[in-house]
Amino acid sequence: MVKVVVCGAAGGIGQPLSLLLKQSSLISHLALYDIVNAAGVASDLSHINTASKVTGHVGKDSLAEALTGAHTVVIPAGVPRKPGMTRDDLFKVNASIVRDLAQACAQYCPTAFILVISNPVNSTVPIVCEVLKKAKVFDPRRVFGVTTLDVVRSSTFVHQIKPQFEPHSNRITVVGGHSGATIVPVLSQVKQVRFSDEEIKTLTHRIQYGGDEVVKAKDGAGSATLSMAYAGARFTNSLLEASVGGKRGLVESTYVHLIGNPGAEWNVQATGGLQYFAQDVELGPQGVAQVKALPDLSVEEKKLVEIAIGELKGNIAKGVSFITEGGATPAAKL
Ligand SMILES: NC(=O)C1=CN([C@@H]2O[C@H](COP(=O)(O)OP(=O)(O)OC[C@H]3O[C@@H](n4cnc5c(N)ncnc54)[C@H](O)[C@@H]3O)[C@@H](O)[C@H]2O)C=CC1
Numbered sequence: 394m395v396k397v398v399v400c401g402a403a404g405g406i407g408q409p410l411s412l413l414l415k416q417s418s419l420i421s422h423l424a425l426y427d428i429v430n431a432a433g434v435a436s437d438l439s440h441i442n443t444a445s446k447v448t449g450h451v452g453k454d455s456l457a458e459a460l461t462g463a464h465t466v467v468i469p470a471g472v473p474r475k476p477g478m479t480r481d482d483l484f485k486v487n488a489s490i491v492r493d494l495a496q497a498c499a500q501y502c503p504t505a506f507i508l509v510i511s512n513p514v515n516s517t518v519p520i521v522c523e524v525l526k527k528a529k530v531f532d533p534r535r536v537f538g539v540t541t542l543d544v545v546r547s548s549t550f551v552h553q554i555k556p557q558f559e560p561h562s563n564r565i566t567v568v569g570g571h572s573g574a575t576i577v578p579v580l581s582q583v584k585q586v587r588f589s590d591e592e593i594k595t596l597t598h599r600i601q602y603g604g605d606e607v608v609k610a611k612d613g614a615g616s617a618t619l620s621m622a623y624a625g626a627r628f629t630n631s632l633l634e635a636s637v638g639g640k641r642g643l644v645e646s647t648y649v650h651l652i653g654n655p656g657a658e659w660n661v662q663a664t665g666g667l668q669y670f671a672q673d674v675e676l677g678p679q680g681v682a683q684v685k686a687l688p689d690l691s692v693e694e695k696k697l698v699e700i701a702i703g704e705l706k707g708n709i710a711k712g713v714s715f716i717t718e719g720g721a722t723p724a725a726k727l
């Protein structure tokens with residue numbers, strides 16, 4: 394039974410995610426942090442009759458209290474997209490939000506698992522890792538970019554055209570990153586159903602741009618929140634089951650720092666030395682137990698991975714240089 398902190402808990406994702414996490418029997422303390430409204434959300438959730446305690450923490454002065462003793466910190470803090478924006482357009486606001494939260498984690502819960510939802514994930518994960526490296530508390534096994542929504546969408550969209558594909562228990566591997574062309578679903582490895590070339594093309598495009606579908610439908614009112622909360626809770630629960638519940642063999646696709654992670658050498662080679670990549674990861678007591686080798690790819694998927702690698706290089710460099718070239722503020726300023 395552990396303490397889990399949600400940073401950005403009063404937001405569109407934060408609220409339903411906290412609701413789902415309130416149902417976990419592995420969480421003894423759910424701490425909700427936000428710069429607004431976290432006390433109200435915590436009060437509301439605290440009336441639910443599950444055993445965990447819920448506390449609310451509002452504003453930077455309460456960050457130490459929120460984070461101290463955390464086993465896992467989930468970060469959906471930051472602004473979402475509006476129609477016409479890319480995830481990269483969010484960098485100028487969200488990079489410093491994520492940096493400051495990572496600095497606080499380094500200070501108050503340096504051994505916690507950190508799950509990054511805030512976009513652009515391809516760059517915010519490198520920001521978190523660079524902050525932790527600077528603070529000399531970095532363990533690559535403990536930082537995750539949450540790309541589970543791409544996996545959830547993949548099974549849903551496949552089921553919609555192939556009803557015999559059971560969407561809940563059949564997991565589809567998604568590699569690369571979390572934005573447009575960097576999202577590469579490995580549909581060639583789906584064993585339960587067969588696709589035509591045209592179906593693969595249509596499905597791949599829909600999975601890559603699933604986020605845009607929601608942004609467009611919400612028409613200025615934000616991006617995916619409920620499906621993201623579901624996906625975020627699924628990933629958090631898998632990690633807790635593996636790290637606290639002692640479950641073995643749990644695999645999720647997630648965007649991780651490859652270098653230094655068990656089993657990642659193959660991926661480093663396959664991606665031409667990329668530092669971060671989303672891939673199937675077996676979870677264990679320390680977080681990443683093993684990064685799986687890239688699955689067999691079709692000729693088309695190989696081309697898509699090449700495109701993803703090209704884009705990821707820029708996204709990663711942008712996140713890294715934000716910290717190494719002066720983006721970080723001293724933790725003392727928090
Ligand atoms: N990884 C993924 O698959 C997905 C990521 N996202 C991303 O998640 C993020 C959040 O999205 P929504 O919940 O829809 O946005 P939202 O605007 O509804 O909520 C964000 C929350 O973060 C809070 N916040 C802002 N600055 C903060 C700080 N310094 N510390 C703590 N909290 C802070 C806000 O007060 C707000 O409550 C966005 O960046 C969005 O792009 C959204 C969907 C999927």
Ligand SMILES: O=C([O-])CC(=O)C(=O)O
Pocket residue numbers: 473474480512542603604605607608616617
């Ligand atoms: O599209 C967005 O901006 C939010 C997101 O990451 C997603 O829904 O996959």
